[in-house]
Amino acid sequence: MAVYTDVSEPQLAEFIGAYDIGELLSYKGIAEGVENSNFLLRTTAGTYILTLYEKRVNRSDLPFFVGLMEHLAERGLSCPLPVHTRGGESLGELSGRPAAIFTFLEGMxxxxxxxxxxxxxxxxxxxxxxxxxxxxxxxxxxxxxxxxxxxxxxxxxxxxxxxxxxxxxxxxxxxxxxxxxxxxxxxxxxxxxxxxxxxxxxxxxxxxxxxxxxxxxxxxxxxxxxxxxxxxxxxxxxxxxxxxxxxxxxxxxxxxxxxxxxxxxxxxxxxxxxxxxxxxxxxxxxxxxxxxxxxxxxxxxxxxxxxxxxxxxxxxxxxxxxxxxx
Amino acid sequence: MAVYTDVSEPQLAEFIGAYDIGELLSYKGIAEGVENSNFLLRTTAGTYILTLYEKRVNRSDLPFFVGLMEHLAERGLSCPLPVHTRGGESLGELSGRPAAIFTFLEGMxxxxxxxxxxxxxxxxxxxxxxxxxxxxxxxxxxxxxxxxxxxxxxxxxxxxxxxxxxxxxxxxxxxxxxxxxxxxxxxxxxxxxxxxxxxxxxxxxxxxxxxxxxxxxxxxxxxxxxxxxxxxxxxxxxxxxxxxxxxxxxxxxxxxxxxxxxxxxxxxxxxxxxxxxxxxxxxxxxxxxxxxxxxxxxxxxxxxxxxxxxxxxxxxxxxxxxxxxx
Known part of the structure; x- marks a missing residue:
């Protein structure tokens, strides 16, 4: 279980402001993933996963990981799809960590x-x-x-x-x-x-x-x-x-x-x-x-x-x- | 952060079957609460919190806690409202723990x-x-x-x-x-x-x-x-x-x-x-x-x-x- 980095509501609201995903309603740290901090995000537009990349993950690898998910999702594989900011970015920074927002995948x-x-x-x-x-x-x-x-x-x-x-x-x-x-x-x-x-x-x-x-x-x-x-x-x-x-x-x-x-x-x-x-x-x-x-x-x-x-x-x-x- | 007890999907689906809250779509252990295990639950009917009461909580106190939340919510206090099974119960058992489902409260x-x-x-x-x-x-x-x-x-x-x-x-x-x-x-x-x-x-x-x-x-x-x-x-x-x-x-x-x-x-x-x-x-x-x-x-x-x-x-x-x- 993993939430290594906490996020304050004003920080998160500002971060989300760059995306077209509505207004922040709630976020909860979730016990999923070992390498990174993950939050389940609810906004007026829907449910998302917010990932903060911790030290174990090499920053220079992030374009590979995030790009791969986007590539696979576009070809019909069901996997989390990186959400883009209005400026077209899929990677940002939050609480001093690289961060990305993904679509939420139902299932267990x-x-x-x-x-x-x-x-x-x-x-x-x-x-x-x-x-x-x-x-x-x-x-x-x-x-x-x-x-x-x-x-x-x-x-x-x-x-x-x-x-x-x-x-x-x-x-x-x-x-x-x-x-x-x-x-x-x-x-x-x-x-x-x-x-x-x-x-x-x-x-x-x-x-x-x-x-x-x-x-x-x-x-x-x-x-x-x-x-x-x-x-x-x-x-x-x-x-x-x-x-x-x-x-x-x-x-x-x-x-x-x-x-x-x-x-x-x-x-x-x-x-x-x-x-x-x-x-x-x-x-x-x-x-x-x-x-x-x-x-x-x-x-x-x-x-x-x-x-x-x-x-x-x-x-x-x-x-x-x-x-x-x- | 706290998920002390894990739950398998068949167990949870059976547990949820006693409630009128639709079909299970997903559940995530959340890093909230120190005493108990909490899961964010999504069903075809909405979003809920599932709480499994761990050893630190005395079972004989549960009717007080759950009853109080129900009492306060009925009087207009915004707090998690215990959801009842079709049989009218607000407390059940899951993974060998007393368990309850609550309405999800937006906010941070x-x-x-x-x-x-x-x-x-x-x-x-x-x-x-x-x-x-x-x-x-x-x-x-x-x-x-x-x-x-x-x-x-x-x-x-x-x-x-x-x-x-x-x-x-x-x-x-x-x-x-x-x-x-x-x-x-x-x-x-x-x-x-x-x-x-x-x-x-x-x-x-x-x-x-x-x-x-x-x-x-x-x-x-x-x-x-x-x-x-x-x-x-x-x-x-x-x-x-x-x-x-x-x-x-x-x-x-x-x-x-x-x-x-x-x-x-x-x-x-x-x-x-x-x-x-x-x-x-x-x-x-x-x-x-x-x-x-x-x-x-x-x-x-x-x-x-x-x-x-x-x-x-x-x-x-x-x-x-x-x-x-x-």
């Missing part, structure tokens, strides 16, 4: 994803990849495969304090993933954080995607691997093969996967699990306990990593394709 | 109160006291003058670690306040927590009062003393006599204060400052740092207490009345 994220949710998420992710194909801006993935070893090294020597042998296990995994990472798969703009709390549903239908603040250019199938990690495991840590089949099948129904992508999926999933294991490990070991950041258990992703290491082919994810699982 | 709390805000708050507080006069339920003030010494004792022996001599100063203040506490002033239902974040304004006008979860039966003028502490000091700790005059004058314009109440106001203000000093001190010394509860600096209230100790009569608050300041 699902705390208990079922296979039909996974299928819809897979299809939406592939749809996003297609709609982003002609997005002109580029953003390097700051958490790409090459960044994981330095991130691991910055965790210091307390890793084995969490579990004996963990440092060696991660080191070996880094060796494997770096050596086997596919180089020539289709690339494009990926969401890179499509967890259940970033996907809204309404009456059982997917109503939109939010939180594009990790979006970047990388392998498209790696985005699918992140989603496999995020959607297809049960609370007890076991992999749900029905959900895997639904998610991958949903994706492939919109954007067919090449044989090379299917072959690479297990190593991409190992990479995805490692990426979240490492960022959680880093936060676990370095973020002070009294911080506003809610620390998530890194061990959840160690379990997922070990499962992916046991996978022989995509058929272990429930997805059968005669090209690779004949 | 003011981060920088000006004298005109103070005048409006005084008048609204007096209005609330009048409208609550025939409320039939009763709730003992759990933080009344008799409760302060046990609360102080439960802070243990680390008080002087915050400031040398603090324990002796508080002890002497308790002696004074207990010996001089007025017994025969008008009593009634008080808000007991009318801080700026519990009063909404819209276009400069007071649009409503919220958060009645400290409301109880006590001296009416003590509620005014709490508001003096909450509204009339500047960020640098100095008392703003113009705001004092506006707040007390606003109150007296709606409910005239007796001479005895005016004479007692300085000791009531000392008590109010002591009450918030002690609860903050207790939280400061006992609540773990990684708790969700945002700990507030107790020393702010020590400064206020010292100011009130220097006050000779209500004229030092900016309020002149020939009966007591001739």
């Amino acid at each position: 994220w699902t705390r208990r994803p079922a296979p039909q949710h996974c299928r819809a998420v897979g299809a939406a992710l592939a749809g996003m990849h297609g709609k982003a194909a002609d997005f002109p801006l580029h953003r390097r993935n700051g958490l790409a495969v090459a960044d994981w070893r330095p991130l691991f090294e910055s965790c210091g020597d307390r890793v084995d304090g969490i579990e004996a042998g963990l440092a060696a296990e991660i080191g070996a995994e880094l060796d494997f993933v770096e050596a086997n990472w596919p180089a020539d798969l289709p690339k494009g703009v990926i969401h890179a954080d499509l967890f259940p709390d970033n996907v809204f549903f309404l009456s059982g239908e997917l109503s939109g995607l939010i939180d594009f603040y990790f979006a970047c250019n990388d392998l498209l199938a790696y985005d699918l691997a992140i989603a496999v990690c995020a959607w297809c495991f049960e609370q007890d840590g076991s992999f749900n093969i029905t959900k895997g089949r639904a998610l991958i099948g949903g994706y492939a129904s919109v954007r067919p996967l090449s044989a090379a992508e299917l072959v690479a999926l297990p190593v991409l999933c190992r990479g995805a699990a490692l990426r979240f294991l490492l960022t959680r490990l880093y936060d676990w070991l370095t973020v002070p306990d009294d911080s506003f950041v809610t620390k998530k258990d890194p061990m959840e992703y160690l379990g997922k990593l070990r499962f992916h290491r046991s996978v022989k082919s995509v058929s272990d994810y429930g997805y059968d394709d005669e090209r690779v699982t004949a | 709390w003011t981060r920088r109160p000006a004298p005109q805000h103070c005048r409006a708050v005084g008048a609204a507080l007096a209005g609330m006291h009048g409208k609550a006069a025939d409320f039939p339920l009763h709730r003992r003030n759990g933080l009344a003058v008799a409760d302060w010494r046990p609360l102080f004792e439960s802070c243990g022996d680390r008080v002087d670690g915050i400031e040398a001599g603090l324990a002796a100063e508080i002890g002497a203040e308790l002696d004074f306040v207990e010996a001089n506490w007025p017994a025969d002033l008008p009593k009634g239902v008080i808000h007991a927590d009318l801080f700026p974040d519990n009063v909404f304004f819209l276009s400069g006008e007071l649009s409503g009062l919220i958060d009645f979860y400290f409301a109880c039966n006590d001296l009416l003028a003590y509620d005014l003393a709490i508001a003096v502490c909450a509204w009339c000091f500047e960020q640098d700790g100095s008392f703003n006599i113009t705001k004092g005059r506006a707040l007390i004058g606003g109150y007296a314009s709606v409910r005239p204060l007796s001479a005895a109440e005016l004479v007692a106001l300085p000791v009531l203000c000392r008590g109010a400052a002591l009450r918030f000093l002690l609860t903050r001190l207790y939280d400061w010394l006992t609540v773990p740092d990684d708790s969700f509860v945002t700990k507030k600096d107790p020393m702010e209230y020590l400064g206020k207490l010292r100011f009130h100790r220097s006050v000779k009569s209500v004229s030092d608050y900016g309020y002149d009345d020939e009966r007591v300041t001739a």
Whole structure:
């Protein structure tokens, strides 16, 4: 939950004055998003989300993020649409922070994803990849495969304090993933954080995607691997093969996967699990306990990593394709 | 900020099914209220607040709180109105917590109160006291003058670690306040927590009062003393006599204060400052740092207490009345 920066009513009223969105009626800090401060805004014209970008977000990345949402929304993807000022700006400044106003997206994220949710998420992710194909801006993935070893090294020597042998296990995994990472798969703009709390549903239908603040250019199938990690495991840590089949099948129904992508999926999933294991490990070991950041258990992703290491082919994810699982 | 208990969409949809408020469109945890979990709810019928009552709130007090809001709203006070289920209930259960739905109140709390805000708050507080006069339920003030010494004792022996001599100063203040506490002033239902974040304004006008979860039966003028502490000091700790005059004058314009109440106001203000000093001190010394509860600096209230100790009569608050300041 996150409201790091407060806003006073006169400041906000002045900020809103630059937009054609009516008069301010109320605003509430909302417990959504980890990186930024978000407010639900009500005006005489409707309901909006106000986002204040905090230090964790690089200012120079904002045109990419906001531009991408606008690009995707224009192409029919349901996501928050940046509202422009009368002067045509979609980024301003409020309380000393870069700030933007977005249309409000109805719908709710699902705390208990079922296979039909996974299928819809897979299809939406592939749809996003297609709609982003002609997005002109580029953003390097700051958490790409090459960044994981330095991130691991910055965790210091307390890793084995969490579990004996963990440092060696991660080191070996880094060796494997770096050596086997596919180089020539289709690339494009990926969401890179499509967890259940970033996907809204309404009456059982997917109503939109939010939180594009990790979006970047990388392998498209790696985005699918992140989603496999995020959607297809049960609370007890076991992999749900029905959900895997639904998610991958949903994706492939919109954007067919090449044989090379299917072959690479297990190593991409190992990479995805490692990426979240490492960022959680880093936060676990370095973020002070009294911080506003809610620390998530890194061990959840160690379990997922070990499962992916046991996978022989995509058929272990429930997805059968005669090209690779004949 | 506070969302202690999460709610899943199927649970919430089922809960809402008992009300005539349409179909669920979205809900967001909001950073409002310290004691409970609050969600902003949007349905096809409108916008509402959903409150889940956490452990800090005694279940047996809920009929008092919810009944009071209903009583006050029926008499024209602008405050959240509990919505009834089709069966006529205003309290239910959700995620293992007592829960209620309220109408949404437009408006914003003011981060920088000006004298005109103070005048409006005084008048609204007096209005609330009048409208609550025939409320039939009763709730003992759990933080009344008799409760302060046990609360102080439960802070243990680390008080002087915050400031040398603090324990002796508080002890002497308790002696004074207990010996001089007025017994025969008008009593009634008080808000007991009318801080700026519990009063909404819209276009400069007071649009409503919220958060009645400290409301109880006590001296009416003590509620005014709490508001003096909450509204009339500047960020640098100095008392703003113009705001004092506006707040007390606003109150007296709606409910005239007796001479005895005016004479007692300085000791009531000392008590109010002591009450918030002690609860903050207790939280400061006992609540773990990684708790969700945002700990507030107790020393702010020590400064206020010292100011009130220097006050000779209500004229030092900016309020002149020939009966007591001739």
